[in-house]
Amino acid sequence: MSVLIKSVNKDSVSCIHGVFGGCRLESINGRSINDVLDYRFYGAAKRLHCVFKTPQGKEISFLVKSEGNPDILGLNFETYLMDKVKTCRNKCIFCFVDQMPKGERNTLYFKDDDYRLCFLFGNYVTLTNFTDDDVNRIIEMKIEPINISIQTMNPELRVKMLGNRFAGDSLKYIDKLYEGGIKMNVQFVLCPGINDGEELVSSLEKLRKYGDSILSCALVPVGLTSYREGLFDIHPYTKKEAENVIKISDRFNEKYFGDYGRYFANASDEFFLKAEHPFPNIEYYGNFDQLDNGVGMWQLTKYEFKKACDAFSEKSSLENESALIITGVAASELMNELAKYAGNKVSGLKVDVLTVVNDFFGHEVTVAGLVTASDIINQAGDVSSYDRVVIPDVMLKSEDEKIFLDSVSLEELEKRLNHKITVDKPGGKELFKAVAGLSQNG
Numbered sequence: 158m159s160v161l162i163k164s165v166n167k168d169s170v171s172c173i174h175g176v177f178g179g180c181r182l183e184s185i186n187g188r189s190i191n192d193v194l195d196y197r198f199y200g201a202a203k204r205l206h207c208v209f210k211t212p213q214g215k216e217i218s219f220l221v222k223s224e225g226n227p228d229i230l231g232l233n234f235e236t237y238l239m240d241k242v243k244t245c246r247n248k249c250i251f252c253f254v255d256q257m258p259k260g261e262r263n264t265l266y267f268k269d270d271d272y273r274l275c276f277l278f279g280n281y282v283t284l285t286n287f288t289d290d291d292v293n294r295i296i297e298m299k300i301e302p303i304n305i306s307i308q309t310m311n312p313e314l315r316v317k318m319l320g321n322r323f324a325g326d327s328l329k330y331i332d333k334l335y336e337g338g339i340k341m342n343v344q345f346v347l348c349p350g351i352n353d354g355e356e357l358v359s360s361l362e363k364l365r366k367y368g369d370s371i372l373s374c375a376l377v378p379v380g381l382t383s384y385r386e387g388l389f390d391i392h393p394y395t396k397k398e399a400e401n402v403i404k405i406s407d408r409f410n411e412k413y414f415g416d417y418g419r420y421f422a423n424a425s426d427e428f429f430l431k432a433e434h435p436f437p438n439i440e441y442y443g444n445f446d447q448l449d450n451g452v453g454m455w456q457l458t459k460y461e462f463k464k465a466c467d468a469f470s471e472k473s474s475l476e477n478e479s480a481l482i483i484t485g486v487a488a489s490e491l492m493n494e495l496a497k498y499a500g501n502k503v504s505g506l507k508v509d510v511l512t513v514v515n516d517f518f519g520h521e522v523t524v525a526g527l528v529t530a531s532d533i534i535n536q537a538g539d540v541s542s543y544d545r546v547v548i549p550d551v552m553l554k555s556e557d558e559k560i561f562l563d564s565v566s567l568e569e570l571e572k573r574l575n576h577k578i579t580v581d582k583p584g585g586k587e588l589f590k591a592v593a594g595l596s597q598n599g
Contacts, residue, residue, distance in 0.1 A: 158191040159183045159210070160239040162232050169231020174219045176209050182232065183208040183216075192240040194273055198298045200227025243271035243286050248320030249308075250389035251346055256382040258517070262564050272303060279449060281306040281344060283319060284327040292330055296337030302372055303334060304342045309352040310360040318352060335370045342446055344375040348391050349398045357402070361409050361422055373446035374422045376402055378431065380527075383519030393521050399431035419443045425451045427524075430487055448583075451524065455491055461585025462495050466502050469593065475505035480545040480592035483511045483533060486523035495585075499592060508592050511537060517563055526551035530565035534573045547579045547591045 159181040165172045182190050185199040186206050203224055209217040223229045236242075245268035254268050272291060274280035281304040295303060309315050312325025334341060345360065347353045352360070357376070364371055378394050385391075403424050410420040420441050429436050439460055442453035484492045489512040496508035513536050515522040517529040526549070540546050554560045559567035559580070571578050581591040590596065
């Protein structure tokens with residue numbers, strides 16, 4: 158096997174040796190290169206013997222000192238994987254992509270289930286695309302942690318929830334990863350009355366045997382939009398049902414805290430909000446391994462914001478400056494608390510909050526990451542009086558592609574609001590810098 162090279166950086170070592178776009182990278186140190194994992198793993202040697210082939214079949218080879226960095230070769234590829242993404246084979250009853258409104262950009266309807274994206278971006282996989290060769294490769298290359306979306310440890314129920322007859326059998330790969338010494342993060346997307354309650358208790362008990370190989374375990378409520386016509390009947394979590402998930406998590410953690418020296422099963426912030434239950438102390442979240450799943454974001458943001466605010470207020474003040482934080486319903490209470498805190502602590506700073514109700518996906522969707530530009534435009538009104546208008550970066554596709562889920566660009570939003578938008582980087586410290594007008598690079 159080999160990978161196609163899209164282009165070669167000018168004056169790079171590969172260019173000097175006659176490699177050009179259209180050539181194929183055949184091997185590094187005698188090992189075939191099939192994708193980004195091979196490239197990164199075998200390219201981590203201090204000396205690289207690289208073999209290429211031109212479109213005409215001519216072989217080009219050279220030896221170079223790399224100090225463990227294959228990027229010294231100056232090669233660019235068609236995709237970040239150097240290969241096609243493995244698509245999802247499941248038909249999950251809770252799939253968010255199936256609940257998307259029609260007519261949006263094609264990429265929003267693409268479902269990936271590729272373990273290589275764990276390595277690159279921290280994505281979660283269901284294991285139903287796994288083969289024995291995949292697991293052996295993960296173990297050989299020590300690709301960890303592997304992020305696994307489990308849903309349930311009950312094989313029959315897993316088949317039902319994932320809509321895949323192999324979904325139960327694929328749980329065997331957790332054993333193989335464990336035996337190979339691979340660390341794992343796991344998540345349960347919980348659906349009320351389906352995989353919570355006693356099913357959740359049973360699943361958590363079964364996970365115990367993997368011990369410290371499980372770095373973290375997130376319990377996340379199913380996300381439901383208004384576009385569920387013809388899909389499996391699932392209702393949103395009630396306050397009582399959310400409270401029960403927290404109780405199960407607490408009982409399990411209390412029972413086995415001594416075994417791990419940490420809390421094992423962490424309910425996401427959404428469960429605490431839905432249950433109107435006090436948030437646990439910051440120690441509950443350990444190393445905050447599941448922030449992307451909304452586990453601990455509330456408490457960590459509050460802690461970091463107030464710490465940064467206190468440090469600034471002890472030395473500095475502002476002169477009649479103002480900021481507007483735009484957020485979703487779920488984070489509204491927190492943002493208002495922080496806005497008030499900053500206003501009281503920092504002389505000359507006024508902070509307000511705009512809570513955007515999600516009309517685009519439906520009012521059951523409350524997280525800031527799913528707020529669209531169209532809803533902001535429809536609900537913001539006149540923002541001209543503010544020095545800064547702040548949105549979290551999770552509203553945008555990426556740092557390179559500044560586009561919202563409704564395909565409206567950040568630039569278009571700025572035009573419609575007639576105001577420059579500050580994109581807040583993750584973390585409470587960065588949020589404070591954004592509202593105070595401080596550089597987020599320092």
